Amino acid sequence: MTKKNDKITVAICGGSGYTGIELLRILSGHPHVVITVVTSEKSAGKSVSSVFPHLGKYHNLTYEPMDKTTLLKKADLFFLALPHGASQEAVNFFFTKGKRVIDLSADYRLSDRMVYEEWYGLPHKYPAALKKAVFGLPEIYRSRIRKAKLVANPGCYPTSAILGLLPAIKVRLIDVSSLIIDSKSGTTGAGRKADLAVSFCEVNEGFKAYGLGTHRHTPEIEQEISSVSGKSIKVNFTPHLLPVDRGILTTIYARLSKKTDTAAVLKIYKKMYKDEPFVSVLDEGALPNIKNVRGTNFCHIGLKVVPRTNSLIIVSAIDNLVKGASGQAVHNMNIMMGFEETAGLESLALFP
Amino acid sequence: MTKKNDKITVAICGGSGYTGIELLRILSGHPHVVITVVTSEKSAGKSVSSVFPHLGKYHNLTYEPMDKTTLLKKADLFFLALPHGASQEAVNFFFTKGKRVIDLSADYRLSDRMVYEEWYGLPHKYPAALKKAVFGLPEIYRSRIRKAKLVANPGCYPTSAILGLLPAIKVRLIDVSSLIIDSKSGTTGAGRKADLAVSFCEVNEGFKAYGLGTHRHTPEIEQEISSVSGKSIKVNFTPHLLPVDRGILTTIYARLSKKTDTAAVLKIYKKMYKDEPFVSVLDEGALPNIKNVRGTNFCHIGLKVVPRTNSLIIVSAIDNLVKGASGQAVHNMNIMMGFEETAGLESLALFP
């Protein structure tokens, strides 16, 4: 169906949230995609451009309600940007009907449904589909994504944490029992909604931690780094809310399991990521800033060995809406469909 | 030299300021451009990506000093993003050597050198070149830009003001003796520099007017709208500093010279701009927000007739670094070279 120069038809289910409109933004420049469906219950019947003036290009695309049977025949591939829980059934529907599905919710990320049910407080009703889902982090699962019909797009925090930890864990550089993951996210991470807690005057000039010890991205991080290390790892993960629109910066602390220095660790990181189109390991002395990845699918990683505490400190930065959500979803689509991996994802960061 | 699918070589003189790096960002996606030169005195010898981590793509492009003779043979077209005054001679040099030049400074915008000398306090030493310069606002001068060798790229404030006023003045809808132009600009408008006045803690959570009655963009606005109206117009233009990175919103007040209503005026505006790829006239009831044009070459215009004061209020929004500087410069290049006008300028606004 999909040779390199062909176009595929794509549906965006949940197209009026921040990840939905980010898909619209990114795909507007994609050479192999035609968006044929975008859904929104609230905005059904309105053109995309009338709801979002910055998406003027989509004046002929109209929001429709999420009527799965109607949608089915309209697209080859379905991006689902629905709330957790709500996504379960929709994913299963399109998947079992033979469509390719990229799910941006958390519903198919945790391969152990007991873990899902523990952290999300919901039963998982589609274990068969769950078994087929591939965790969509290309830096780990590229070859499986290539053949996948159902990709569970990773969470924003886990993307930043796992990419920061991956090489160090792989080469057994660190003591995995001592990991601290301190993350800070822009406010788009909370979604697009009328909510006093994310109103301008409550967030602006503020900064706080939340969800200590209980954030649902914790098991997702643990699943992936445990899988890489071969040991069952538990981490301290703490999210914080930044008064910015976009960006996640994650600071990771680990005890070194062997003597080394910054240059040597950077060499390992650079080597491991050297063919990755979207991971940049910064030179010694440089550290990431969320502002340098804004609007892009890049992950910037900097790190330092601190001999006096025998620690490795790793800092990673992504745009939570791009590499942390919609950009990674498009990357996954590119891999699934055999497109150029960077298609639609080539624009540089908006700085400043 | 420049058929549609050819590539041209381009130099960016002054490539480490905000307009310079914005040219690098925009041109990174341009299908017909190869950047062969980028200059910076301070950063000479360093790669672009080592100074600006968000421009990682340019790791093989190295800043060089502004040695005009050396540069001459390296590019077909020169973007000059130098301070005013400094630009005068460089523009003249490349122009008289037969190169195409797009000057982002103010040095060639005012056709009357006496006006230039009055407002900038500098003599203009190149009246012959000045006479050949075309004011690079495509919405007015497209056909002249097509044949131009030297384009004076408009100022950011004037772009927003002139586009807002153009249709109303052209159809003689308003009393041009009563114009008030109240503009608000993001802080990139002040340039990239170490200056206490633009340090974070002085600008953040602040807002102020500056340059009352004396801002140098005033004569530029007056020149263009006088030319359109056929009368010598003087305006009250007041700039303000917004605590945001990018964007200009200009609110314009004019007394109506005939009875009309919002719908009728919008019809005139929509008709006049209907073929313009970068001007959007919003529907009745909608008003522009700088956030909707961020990172793009768009100008959004909204307006309202207020019968109780017999006034027309026009609001226009642009990104000062794109439509107000580097994007418009690329648009001008596209017109000069016969490229697709939107080449390199198609990405949508980064919202949020």
Place this chain on the structure above:
Amino acid sequence: MTKKNDKITVAICGGSGYTGIELLRILSGHPHVVITVVTSEKSAGKSVSSVFPHLGKYHNLTYEPMDKTTLLKKADLFFLALPHGASQEAVNFFFTKGKRVIDLSADYRLSDRMVYEEWYGLPHKYPAALKKAVFGLPEIYRSRIRKAKLVANPGCYPTSAILGLLPAIKVRLIDVSSLIIDSKSGTTGAGRKADLAVSFCEVNEGFKAYGLGTHRHTPEIEQEISSVSGKSIKVNFTPHLLPVDRGILTTIYARLSKKTDTAAVLKIYKKMYKDEPFVSVLDEGALPNIKNVRGTNFCHIGLKVVPRTNSLIIVSAIDNLVKGASGQAVHNMNIMMGFEETAGLESLALFP
């Protein structure tokens, strides 16, 4: 009842909005006030400090519902920080029961009830109370406030506009038929609420105009400046939304009716305001910044005569929650009760 060193008991009706909690903040340092009542329907039964951690001092003060009869005996003076419309009856109730009332809503600001009904779309049911209400701008009505039982605290935008215009209109310096009032307000002006339009990611890095020609503060400005000038004035007033918490900057444009210069106009302004504790006229060359009045009851005014357009441009800055609301309300209380006018209002701006 109220000698200088006595304490009065005070009720705050509507104590969980931004103006309500600002009253709590300001009054926490007032030497002659004991807050005995604070109301909130949503938070009834909770302590103030449990809802607002920054108001830790009020751990013994509990929100109660707005049961007027119960409240009546608990306080000498009532601040009403209720929505427009809702305030009408409550004001009338406390006023007719002989209490002193300071109303922060718009319900008693417009002395002509026809004007109120036209702009607010509501009947005014208490014309007798309305007749007794004094417009609480101390710089105009100090002597009437001294004797008032019911003060209608001015709106935030009108406070900034009227104070900017007052001297120029009083000495007949300007043509009142040509006034343009362009105001920019921080987001607290929109109130404390769950509303997508004021969510962080929609407001941050954005800027827009709203309510062109229709904002309800227009008739309030017109009422007061018409009264000063003796002529019926209509103005163009345009509000804009700033991505900051607090502050209003108003830029006013007027045609001069006689030849003059900046120094001469400043002299008039400085003279007229020389005894005002909360109005500062800046020296020639200086202009206000909202950041310099943040958290204070000050109004800073700067201005410039522009001979080439025969115009006077005036810029005023206030904190919309203090001089534009709760601070002015406390100032009015101080005048009504014979306290030191600056009591509770002496702290300096939080800069940065």
Place this chain on the structure above:
Amino acid sequence: MTKKNDKITVAICGGSGYTGIELLRILSGHPHVVITVVTSEKSAGKSVSSVFPHLGKYHNLTYEPMDKTTLLKKADLFFLALPHGASQEAVNFFFTKGKRVIDLSADYRLSDRMVYEEWYGLPHKYPAALKKAVFGLPEIYRSRIRKAKLVANPGCYPTSAILGLLPAIKVRLIDVSSLIIDSKSGTTGAGRKADLAVSFCEVNEGFKAYGLGTHRHTPEIEQEISSVSGKSIKVNFTPHLLPVDRGILTTIYARLSKKTDTAAVLKIYKKMYKDEPFVSVLDEGALPNIKNVRGTNFCHIGLKVVPRTNSLIIVSAIDNLVKGASGQAVHNMNIMMGFEETAGLESLALFP
């Protein structure tokens, strides 16, 4: 010299930086202080209010150069807000002349001059004075401050970290070999200066870590917590730069050395701080936000026991310019002079 109702004369050396003007702001409301001297080399000869419009009250106070001999007789107590290194000699001068000195620099905080010389790269020339200096954290050293002539005011980051750790270390609740201190500070922490790195467009919408493993506040934290625990502790301390004016939020991770729960730990914290006027331990489930302490001398502390990782996570928030600098300095003065501890420090947070 200083009975409770007397006034003392105070000098502020270095009065045009952010900590200097914050001292001016705070002391403007202090009942027992008259500021007789304020120094600034750059602004010498100018009135404070002409340089800082928000300090209008100080129109009669003029900046003077730092001529120690002249200053000596003008004040009883000297606040020194000079850069480190520069402060060494000035402190020693005033101290040996018998004046009370509160030093806001780092020069007298590290009791071991070898540690100072290692981290600051400077010799310490005044070991005798250093020996007399008391580390000005009232929550630990109140009784020594009471008798001190020379107080070394703690750094901003150390204040937030030490207060967060103090009870847990004192009662031996945590394994002190595993401490991670992840701090995030507003931009005023970088000082008031013309510097591209803190210019608005570089900081706004950005976030980054800096100084990994090398920040000079590290030994200050280690000195104090080692002293409390009786063991030599080394910590991982990482500072980050927040795009806000004020505030530090510090997230601390420690392994528990005994089984416990959140309620039990909170009880210990609340008990230990119950008489502290400026430390608030929040109830279970609540976490600090820098916005709730803005402009105040408060430290808010929240915490959580995470059984699955056997960890204690502590979050503390302060205003870096107040509790982290000038407010704590005033608190120290109050203790030294026998004033009410909260004098001058009673105003509530500016929220929003």
